[in-house]
Amino acid sequence: MPDGRRLAVEDRGAPTGRPVFLLHGTPGSRTGPAPRAGVLYRLGVRLITFDRPGYGDSDRNPGRTIGSGAADVAAVADWLGIERFAVVGRSGGAPHALGCAALLRDRVVRAAALVGLAPRGAEGLDWFEGMTASNVREFTVARVGLSAVAASLGAAAAQIRADPAGKIVGLTEEAPESDRRTVSDIGIRRMLLRNFAEGLRHSSDGWVDDVLAFCTDWTFDPAAIKVPTLLWHGENDVFSPVSHARWLRRRIPGAMLRIERGVAHFGALDILPDVLVWLTQD
Template sequence: MRDLVPTLDRVRTADGRLLRVECSGDPCGRPVFLLHGMPGSRVGPRPRSMFLYQRGTLLISYDRPGYGGSDRRPGRRVVDVAEDVTAVADALGLDRFAVVGRSGGAPHALACAAVLPDRVTRAAALVTLAPRDAEGLDWFAGMAASNIDEFRTAFTDPDRFVARLIPRSAAIRSDPARLLEELREDLTDDDRSIVSDNGIRSMLMRNYQEALRTSPYGWIDDALALTGTWGFDPAEIRVPVLLWHGAKDAFSPASHSSWLADRIPRSTSIVEPSAAHFGALRALPNVLSWLLADTALPQTPPL
């Protein structure tokens, strides 16, 4: 049986940066990295620790560079996440692990699957975007006007994007409910129901506030990375991948997952007809079960 993981909340990378880490669930459980959304942090929504413990799961989250308690990495690409995940896994003594990302974290989960095939057992991408240069995909089709404006500005005029996002981040940091209010017009009834749940809403508020606590640059660098060159080809992924999407998602349209499903050889695609963007929170427990289906710990022999 695997040993208890070390207790730590900070990891230093090879280039000297500090990453803020949080583990929950069973310290001896099967490890899964949960890569947060945009903006987001290590304290973002996830199943309760007791749920994870009962299912023998160790859930590992960390703040991507520039968010929360993690040092910034200017100019980072999506693929660079693999170096940070490797640093955290090594610090925890983990050889093999699964990885799941939601929203802005989903392409980062795919990056880990692509470049760490000897360590990643399975990967899941929930409500993911496809690469900005995805051939044959109308990248903005079905996307809410607010997201079109944000991503298009990040791609075509990054200086203007940064100048706009700095004061917006400051406002959300002081009043994290403001972000959900900004999104409300584009939320479906199903999404409104999910984010109105007191427990989920509390997690989201804490998540946004921690994400932007030290600076806006995690959010800025995420957007620039997602609209830039990712640094890997999804078609090169060889580990099993689950792509989950809500058909009514207007923030990252389901066509992005469909494009990826056509290119990732060992992918399974689920599109929930009535779900939208925040439906991924409801899907996460079942996704964790899928991620761990092939990674059960060996049974302890009877005495």
């Protein structure tokens, strides 16, 4: 990076395909759930992922915001020699994808935000309504400050490092039936285990900084997004309630909102190949 930080990047799929940045969830890493190489080749997609600062092998960027993540994406694109690209974020990566769409308008051709959050304090939105208790606690602690979040998530990250499978068990205990079915797939479970273990391998810094960024000024207005934008959400999501997507649809000019009945948060894993098709259309 221009400021001396290092970012861990993974470049896969069709080398000459349409470039798409996939921004991982929270907590997560560049190894998070994604279509297999064969699917990417068939779709003609070059998929770029990277560990957000503080996760995996990427250096921390203290005080980062949702908007500042766009500069990281631009720097990776420059390093790979990519001028224009699409971007998709899932869960915690979704606000970062919207930041790219708002702040890199000359480079981002299309954007998709899957099961994401709206800005904290969004006017007319009950931010916590329908959200699972663990996420409410996590985001409530964020209002106390950095030290409180670091203490809480530091302990949680240590538990995940010792037993990554325990994190998945905890998620399924809170999740609707559709999410439990998705996560019961052995391939999905293996990807999630690898994702959590890699993202938190060294510390909880990335997780801490993500949570703080969600709960402070994003440093951009979603209304500034002018590129074609897709918002996708499972109607039964309890980790990022569907009301957040509805608020974003009202805020982002021309955004398309797709709400799928009978599915929840992890339904975004199943829909990703179709989203990649939409992202790479002319």
